[in-house]
Amino acid sequence: EAGVTQFPSHSVIEKGQTVTLRCDPISGHDNLYWYRRVMGKEIKFLLHFVKESKQDESGMPNNRFLAERTGGTYSTLKVQPAELEDSGVYFCASSQAWGSATDTQYFGPGTRLTVL
């Protein structure tokens, strides 16, 4: 069974540009999460999809971030326009069950975003 995959693995862009990150969850997992780790800090929750619906987007930093999950399969996270403070590692995770605290979340390898 394939795990959670993320693309690209690295992205270097200039301030003001747009970047789109993609996450493919484990097949059959209704719950999809995005997290971000800024260098030296903790991994922080951004948002949670249940199928194609946004269940919780309380962690999204501002309206420059747009997440979508069309058809309830893969998800994209777009940053437009990117700012320096957006640099970090963006993780995607998926889970099969209820989207609750007891679910095991399976994480992808992350996308390292560098904004210059």
Add this chain to the structure above:
Amino acid sequence: AQSVTQPDIHITVSEGASLELRCNYSYGATPYLFWYVQSPGQGLQLLLKYFSGDTLVQGIKGFEAEFKRSQSSFNLRKPSVHWSDAAEYFCAVGAGNQFYFGTGTSLTVIP
């Protein structure tokens, strides 16, 4: 508010030595606790989790963790470290629909 503290940013141990990584959490209700490991180029892999019951939890790769409610701790241990254990370790508490992570502990293993 929920939070997780991993006081050790970096730890170095010799191969074959024992290991303990510290984790303290702050959470008002029953905590659901997790330890993940991230090796270079890999995703976070679940080592073990605690929901209820026996406070000593066994995980993969020979790791175990002990939940101590009185100390709000969930420390990770391994009796004999292997070179392949060099990685970054994250403690997390599950609350609602999300995880709250600590800042991670980077483990170096020297021969």
